[in-house]
Amino acid sequence: MTIANMPLSRRAALRGLGVSLTLPFLESVAPRLAMASGQISKPPVRMAYIFVPNGVHLDNWTPKEFGYGYELPYILQPLSRVRDDMLVVSGLTHDKGRANGDGPGDHARSASVFLTGAQPRKTDGSNIRSGVSVDQVAANLTRGATRFASLELGCEPGRTAGNCDSGYSCAYSSSISWSSSSTPLGKETNPRSAFERLFSQGSSAEIDKSQKKREMLRKSVLDFVSDDAKRLQNRLGRDDQKKLDEYLTGVREIERRIERANEDRSSIVDIDYPIPEGVPGDYTEHLRLMCDMMVLAFQTDSTRIATCMFADAGSNRSYRHINVNDGHHDLSHHQSKPEKLAKISEINRFHVAQLAYLLEKMKATPDGESNLLDNTMVCYGSGLSDGNRHNNENLPVIVAGRAGGTIDTGRHLAVPTETPMCNLFMSMLDRFGTPVDFIGDSTGRVPGLQI
Secondary structure: OOOOOOOOOOOOEEEEOOEEEEOOOOOOOHHHHHHHHOOOOOOOOEEEEEEOOOOOOHHHOOOOOOEEOOOOOHHHHHHHHHHHHEEEEEEEEOHHHOOOOOOOOHHHHHHHOOOOOOOOOOOOOOOOOOOOOHHHHHHHHHOOOOOOOOEEEEOOOOOOOOEEEOOEEHHHHOOOOEEEOOEEOOOEOOHHHHHHHHOEOOOHHHHHHHHHHHHHHOOOHHHHOHHHHHHHHOOOOHHHHHHHHHHHHHHHHHHHHHHHHHHOOOOOOOOOOOOOOOOOOOHHHHHHHHHHHHHHHHHOOOOOEEEEEOOOOOOOOEEHHHOEEEEHHHHHOOOOOHHHHHHHHHHHHHHHHHHHHHHHHHHOOEEOOEEOHHHEEEEEEOOOOOOOOOOOOOOOEEEEOOOOOOOOOOEEEEEEEEEEHHHHHHHHHHHHOOOOOOOOOOOOOOOOOOO
């Protein structure tokens, strides 16, 4: 059925051979849904979790002031344009990231505990065990509401077997999403594959045929849905026509960047693992394309839950593009040496700059009567505080977005020492509409998210 004779709905899509572009939230659609349901239609709340490895340099991360009007320290300065749209949270702890009798392996534990709050079983065999992660708790309770229950992304492929950290399986270091206590979810590290997944439809044979045809003819996914797009434009109001045009332009621009990533691989200077076709040699572009995938997925309501690992736990990637030639993990064992701490700060600031890119793009994306960031919760942080001490208290955490108006942002929020990180997850699940009795080692909710 084409858009010409299809009744408009929240999930209306432009379709072509093996291609489906789900529409963003359109005002022309919302009133019809509201009339049909007798309720005011409003965008859903989304939830994203972003992991960075090896802790941070806390002195350059933590604001000195609490509450409103705090000054952004050096590492967080790239977030200046969205400071009023986020919380810096201090005092959260992941007790199950500590050894608790299991000895070394802090990096592996830091990733596996990040969204589960569960002590991982120390093993490098197939009998791995952790806990269900917060993103998958929500995904299991909302399965069927969107095309994809959740989206798992990353920038390093990692390994799923073998010993990666002092007797811990590599599965712990390369995964933060767990659908069950024994099932870590793989992550998509190839932007092209993530793009194809978001905008493909039909059988695997149809999808494969569509992709090969587009590549052979050097055509965009938009070329395959252009007829549907033209018919739809005639059914929309002026504002929605502009919104749809901006959306399609944005999709095409991302597609072009992915194509350029395939064509120009001369910038591979700091990658220490095999790069599959479609992965940019430029790490900054790789990160930003993955951020773009999250925005597109949320904008089109393809999913409302996403995770992204900027790098795997214990990553020793170098950052030559910001003049840091040393490996990240090596530097994290800084022994309080000023020159190493300065380099760690630069890496931390670089990661935060990519978070700023994501948040600013969300804020610039219309969503109902507000913007995408206002209707989202983005939790960014690490499972370690200081990479040298390998400690798990006072974790570096940012919560961005207002979750549909239920989070009071623009503050540095301090919670009592040893407050479980899982208490924050409980509060986020409440706002997502999927409250549970507990997750991991939670003891309640985080107070003060909304004043």
